[in-house]
Amino acid sequence: MRFVDEYRDADKARALSAAIAGLCEPGRTYTFMEVCGGHTHTIYKHGLEDHLPEPITLVHGPGCPVCVIPMGRVDDAIHIAERPGVIMTSFGDMTRVPGGRGSFLDAAARGADIRMVYSPLDALKIARRNPDRQVVFMAIGFETTTPSTAVTVLRAAAEGLRNFSVMCNHVMIIPAITAILDSPGLRLDGFVGPGHVSTVIGCRPYGFVARDYGKPLVVAGFEPLDILQAIHMLMLQIAEGRSEVENQYARVVPWEGNPRALRAVDEVMEPRPRFEWRGLGLIPRSALRIREKYAAYDAERRFDVPGGRVADPKACQCGEVLKGALKPWECKVFGTACTPETPIGTCMVSSEGACAAYYNFGRFSRRRVRDASREASR
């Protein structure tokens, strides 16, 4: 397939892998965080760790939109979904995220009308087709998905639709990275920066990571060779004693981002004073809400929501996993009480969640997998 196969070439991977190994200083280890869940997914899906030399460890960051949704928000959304006449819409991954009273799937089984959509514009279509129902889109995601929600609200306003609203849960990557950098005891040598987010915000906003915290950051694409190349670029920076923001994904990411998308977001949304992140707690100015001007399209204003905070289950260590302090398998309930079919924590839900990715794709160590693979070839 054009534009895909060239980023999955095993020979190029081996060459890059050798170059990375050549940059490892003897006796030293390197720990890099891939902030974005999309990267986590690619790493496990393609078995990318098999190409990394032993001294390099990847830790998975908080960049999975589903993983950072706190249980209280899920309960609020279900509260809206269970109101008479409401059609709740959201992305497929959201349907299994557990709240205090179960997930969307459970609410649908109890009778709520919950529909999976591929884009907020699909939710708008449902609203047009059902003028006697209230259609709500539960919006989740980082800067990548925020502009499409903003554009949908603008379109609904232009059409004067009265039966459509958005429950806005959009979050921002910079406060999350800051929270990670400020969390005590963290040892990271650099970041693989989120490519999709950067198509919107560009590379400039990460400047503080390199400048104030002295950590290199390379914005990377989502094909396995992109990530391997980003790791090579991080290793080069370290070898040369630099800490800079670099753009590996220049074929897609403009340094300055997408000003039109940013304007649409700014028109419709504003930062919340604070927002609760699963595992990271309340982070000031880290999420967006609908501006007063578009109040008619704000589900939280239209429907009265309890807005309660629900403590995460005691056994769940998603917070530690999201901060990179624990590997997924180090969580007490990993793979036993908490599995993709019965997730206790959000990291086990989406295929971008570190725990689900590790459970689904990477549950066996590189060595053991290699042995099995060799046995099969005999």
Place this chain on the structure above:
Amino acid sequence: MTSREEQVLERVDRARRRKARVREEHITMAHGAGGRATQTLIEAVFLDAFRNPLLEPLEDGAVFQVPAFTAPGGAVARLAFTTDSYVVSPLFFPGGDIGDLAVNGTVNDLAVCGARPLYLSAGFVLEEGFPVEDLRRVAASMARAAAAAGVAIVTGDTKVVQRGRADGCYVTTAGVGLLDRDTRLGVARARPGDAVLVSGPIGEHGVTIMLARGELEIEADVTSDTAPLNGLVAALLQATGSVRCLRDATRGGVATVLNEIALASGVAVVVDEDAVPVRPDVRGACELLGIDPLYVACEGRVVVVVAGDTEGNTAGNTAGNPAQDALAALRGHPLGADAAIIGRVAADPPGLVLLRTAFGGTRIVDMLVGDPLPRIC
């Protein structure tokens, strides 16, 4: 691997093997998706209630002996029996419709038991307001499919429910078939060294249905692969007596079938990503949707496990090698022209499917969890 990680993974293995338990209070869409939740429901509710030796292996059909009363001398016949319901939406899609799907699905379930399909039943649940013309189209399509597969629809049933209580038309088919030969097939029969084959490119039916719903605004020239596999299977069984197990890869896709084999046989299945046939349009659509084609439903593909090149092989001579014989037999049939050997059975790690990625890594291919797309077969 550290010993701590080893311990955790052993615990996970034990958890995967423990008795299925349904935790939900209500049926959710995930219970119909064909993955782990479906399996759990079947084991914890139906198997628990109906338990008997014929049901227990949870094959696509039950195979049993009946005395042949007309034949003196205590001769017996071996029959296969199966049933399946079809709730696909839309009812008509490129390459087929609910009618031929319902006939082919049941024919295929019998074929993968090693049986020659003979007679089918057809039950219809129709919604008030459903156009009679559409029902005629479905019936005509079923008749054509039955003729193509060489089976007869010999009994049926019709129910009508009020508007809003069904999605137009649901079809249930059951079928019986006869096992001509002493074929013993089963998901628990795979052994290390066996070869794993698939009879053609995967994922076409599932992608066709997703696109036919018109919700995705993706255009691709894909048609359903729905087809009767009894001829293909007969040719395969004729060519080699070394087939261990056959499964048609419907809901849950090839990945789910391979997991069922790995778990039931206590073996590992190692698949080469490069070797798995996927048409470019299907691959492209799957890339865009973020779906793995290994999990996408097929309606005309069979997964074959055959005693591999470790048995009956003469060095350098592929004739008499069961895996190669099987491949040649599949490719010799019009429905198996693009068949491929996609992997091998290994001893370790038992119960798991591993994929050697085109990128040069290795990963697990676990059972489907949840339901990325509702009702495709």
